[in-house]
Amino acid sequence: MVVVLAIAIPLFVSSSRKRSKTSYDGPRDANDPAPAPGAAAQTERAEQGGDVAVLEADPSGVEVVETVPAEPSLERPEPVQGRLARLRARLSKSNNVLGKGLLALLSRERIDEDVWDEIEETLLTADLGTDATDDLMLQLRARVKVEGSRTPERVREILGEELLALVGPDMDRSLATDREDGKPSVILVVGVNGVGKTTTIGKVARVLVAEDKDVLLGAADTFRAAAAEQLATWGSRVGVPTVKSDQDGADPASVAFDAVKAGVDQEVDVVLVDTAGRLQNKTNLMDELGKIKRVIEKQAPVREALLVLDATTGQNGLSQAKVFSEVVNITGIVLTKLDGTAKGGIVVAMQRQLGVPVKLIGLGEGPDDLAPFDPQAFVDALLD
Numbered sequence: 001m002v003v004v005l006a007i008a009i010p011l012f013v014s015s016s017r018k019r020s021k022t023s024y025d026g027p028r029d030a031n032d033p034a035p036a037p038g039a040a041a042q043t044e045r046a047e048q049g050g051d052v053a054v055l056e057a058d059p060s061g062v063e064v065v066e067t068v069p070a071e072p073s074l075e076r077p078e079p080v081q082g083r084l085a086r087l088r089a090r091l092s093k094s095n096n097v098l099g100k101g102l103l104a105l106l107s108r109e110r111i112d113e114d115v116w117d118e119i120e121e122t123l124l125t126a127d128l129g130t131d132a133t134d135d136l137m138l139q140l141r142a143r144v145k146v147e148g149s150r151t152p153e154r155v156r157e158i159l160g161e162e163l164l165a166l167v168g169p170d171m172d173r174s175l176a177t178d179r180e181d182g183k184p185s186v187i188l189v190v191g192v193n194g195v196g197k198t199t200t201i202g203k204v205a206r207v208l209v210a211e212d213k214d215v216l217l218g219a220a221d222t223f224r225a226a227a228a229e230q231l232a233t234w235g236s237r238v239g240v241p242t243v244k245s246d247q248d249g250a251d252p253a254s255v256a257f258d259a260v261k262a263g264v265d266q267e268v269d270v271v272l273v274d275t276a277g278r279l280q281n282k283t284n285l286m287d288e289l290g291k292i293k294r295v296i297e298k299q300a301p302v303r304e305a306l307l308v309l310d311a312t313t314g315q316n317g318l319s320q321a322k323v324f325s326e327v328v329n330i331t332g333i334v335l336t337k338l339d340g341t342a343k344g345g346i347v348v349a350m351q352r353q354l355g356v357p358v359k360l361i362g363l364g365e366g367p368d369d370l371a372p373f374d375p376q377a378f379v380d381a382l383l384d
């Protein structure tokens with residue numbers, strides 16, 4: 001099998017990233033090994049605008065081809081700070097149903113059983129799930145009773161506090177993106193097809209580049225040939241290399257192995273591994289993902305397994321989610337397409353069902369439309 005490692009070398013780096021980091025062809029950090037003989041000449045040729053192809057024998061018998069297309073300039077990803085605040089308008093559908101709808105109902109002077117029924121229906125419509133809806137109803141009834149007359153400001157405060165408690169402000173939503181024990185952090189990304197895995201990996205790579213991390217992508221979604229190409233394109237826009245196979249239907253575990261090996265050899269901070277979601281049955285899925293994880297862990301532990309879920313599928317996504325969580329130890333959820341749904345309550349439902357935090361949310365198709373999930377900013381966006 002031939003594995004292609006596509007590395008985009010910029011001619012002009014407009015961002016503040018260190019020039020050498022984007023090429024991964026020489027000493028990038030203080031602790032990096034000395035460059036291989038010829039590396040300087042290779043970089044020089046690339047800087048002059050030429051393509052470079054390096055063939056080398058991999059100890060596992062896999063032929064590795066390294067191509068270095070010259071790129072005029074790299075994109076500069078947006079800083080991550082305050083992204084959810086910037087993207088809050090994208091939650092407008094959820095905001096109208098969950099936030100504004102509830103605020104209006106709870107602000108009524110008299111809240112009789114009919115109004116409570118409407119409140120319950122609103123929560124269920126927003127896909128909060130029955131458990132969370134029951135809990136929130138209990139809390140709201142108790143607080144409204146104690147409160148007596150309510151100003152709109154007070155209603156907003158109460159609802160804000162209760163929604164925040166439901167979303168779980170204390171869950172650890174950090175991503176493992178630092179090297180540990182001299183190894184890169186490997187992040188495995190799983191989920192059914194079409195939920196936005198490849199797009200999410202591309203966006204996460206940009207987030208990491210904005211944080212000045214060295215990143216490498218592994219295209220272990222070998223089911224759809226275009227997926228690997230799509231991933232490599234995302235990477236090349238920000239100078240991140242992709243390890244992929246040039247063969248349709250290649251063994252995904254083998255690509256994952258090569259990607260992590262390249263990540264270890266090149267001393268990157270993070271290796272993000274894309275996987276295919278099109279698997280006919282659970283046994284097949286278990287076998288394939290299990291194998292991918294095993295071969296990766298011959299070289300470095302999988303520090304994160306992110307499950308990507310499409311928010312627009314609502315409660316239907318939950319059964320898929322459960323299957324994946326039985327196969328791999330999910331450490332976080334990425335909820336995509338929250339910009340296209342009124343069902344913002346799905347954040348709470350997913351977390352409750354799977355017992356793991358939503359770490360990232362997708363709020364559009366743009367390259368920087370992915371935000372770290374911040375419970376307070378999320379609740380504020382729903383209510384304001």
Ligand SMILES: Nc1nc2c(ncn2[C@@H]2O[C@H](COP(=O)(O)OP(=O)(O)OP(=O)(O)O)[C@@H](O)[C@H]2O)c(=O)[nH]1
Binds near residue numbers: 196
């Ligand atoms: N509106 C919106 N669209 C999104 C978001 N995330 C991904 N998409 C779109 O969803 C579609 C599918 O995304 P992919 O990344 O190809 O999905 P995938 O899970 O990798 O699919 P396969 O490779 O077929 O398994 C694309 O058109 C994306 O642009 C999001 O947060 N909001």
